[in-house]
Amino acid sequence: MKEKRYDYLIVGAGLFGSVFAHEMTNRGKKCLVIDKRDHLGGNVYCEEKEGINVHKYGAHIFHTNDKKIWDYVNQFATFNNYINSPLSLSKGKLYNLPFNMNTFYQLWGTKTPQEAKKIIDEQIAQYGVKSPQNLEEQALSLVGKDIYETFIKAYTEKQWGKKATELPAFIIKRLPVRYTYNNNYFNDIYQGIPIGGYNVIINGLLDGVDTKTGVDFFEDRIELESLADKIVYTGKIDEFFGYKHGYLExxxxxxxxxxxxxxxxxxxxxxxxxxxxxxxxxxxxxxxxxxxxxxxxxxxxxxxxxWDRSKEAYYPINNSRNQEIFKKYKKESQQLEGVIFGGRLAEYRYYDMHQIIASSLVKVEEISKIKPQ
Known part of the structure; x- marks a missing residue:
């Protein structure tokens, strides 16, 4: 039998695949990382233009309460002290986010937490319902009419391409309301942006690892699979199985x-x-x-x-139909030896960056504990 050149073929050079490759390389394993894009880093890739690190696939702001993960990423980059404090433009007026005492002053002119809380509680009592059946009812029950109509309704309808009354209530599990003058969007202890952009981290993770970009796994699957003993797959799980149980959205x-x-x-x-x-x-x-x-x-x-298959998949639509389809793929993936599924597309869930890194590290530890037969 022909000896495999690699221990692991890693499909996808985002955070999950890059962390996995780094850790397994440190354990003496030989890894090949491939990506169909023309660069490494997945969605955290930054493109330098005019001396500016451009987050090519949207804003990526690192934040975590996990010191272990914070220390891990700080091996590869120095983080600045950036704090995410977004603004919101609604009906010609700018407001601070997240919803806090600055927001409430801009909205109602309230100056104390008691004043703001009284308005919110009164609106929840007037417009909220006990058992919300859609996103609109859920939001009204959490924050009342003014906050919903000023900040949530139109934005969410654009985001999902549907009316708020047609969206399931579970999309909004909670809406943080702060009765302090604090514009820090995240509550996490550790926050910042890597100086020099996220490529610094990716390059550090993949230092000494074989990589190939512009390679579509599905165009040369048999040849690529023959290169390694095992596969780490971070792409769309339904595509891996040829969409046999239907398309995920x-x-x-x-x-x-x-x-x-x-x-x-x-x-x-x-x-x-x-x-x-x-x-x-x-x-x-x-x-x-x-x-x-x-x-x-x-x-x-x-x-x-x-979304259609010609576009990048960013946010899974976690309604009941898609979850039923995903369960079938997940069950099949668990029965498949020699393939490890990880990351937001392979697990059909939304991950923050620190969660992806943690997930990859856990997977490496699990595999490393398994004794060879």
Missing amino acids: YRSLRFEHELHDIENYQGNAVVNYNDASYAFTRIIEHKHFEFGKQDKTIITKEYPEN
Whole structure:
């Protein structure tokens, strides 16, 4: 029998695959990482233009409460002290996010937590329902009418391409309301952006690992599978099994990048555009992630889109129909020896970056404990 050249063929050079490759290489295993895109890093890839690290696939802001994960990523990059404090443009007026005392003052002129809480509680009592049947009812029951109509309704309908009354209630499990003047979007202890962009981390993880870009696993599957003893697959799970149980659904995104010959476009890294009159949901100004002083600036407008197989899959649509289909693929994947499934597409779930890294590290530990037959 022909000896395999690699212990692991890793399909997908995003965070899950890169962490897995790094850890297994450190354990003496030989890995090959492939990706169908023309670069490594998956969705965290940054493209340098005009001295600015552009988050090519949308804003990526690292945040975690897990010191182990924070220490892990700090092996590869130095993080700055960026704090995500987005703004929200609604009906011609700018508001602070997340919902906090600054937001409530801008919305109602309230100055104390008691005043703001009284308004919210009264609106919940008036507009909320005991058993919400859709997203609109859920939001009204959590934060009342003013916050829902100003910040949630139009934005969410753009994001999902459906009316709020047609979306399931479970999409919004909770809506954080803060009765403090605190614009820090995340509650996590550790936050920041890697200085030099996320490529610094990916390059560190894949240092010494064989990689190939512009390679579509499905176009040369038999030959690629013959290269390694085992496969780590991070792509769409339904595609791996030839869509035999049906197609899983996603929401996609389209990014329009613009170079502006000015130093500062919007004064903040992230501004949400709530109103339906704007087709995009937000504008990212990348230089503010790293406190840039460049003469020019680059912005990205983010447009949610209906997904089809020609587009990138970003957000799984976790309704009951898709979960039933996914269960069939998951069951089949668990019975398949020699293939490890990991990451948001292979697990059909939304992951933050720290969660993907943790998931990959756990998988490596699980495999490393298994004794060879």
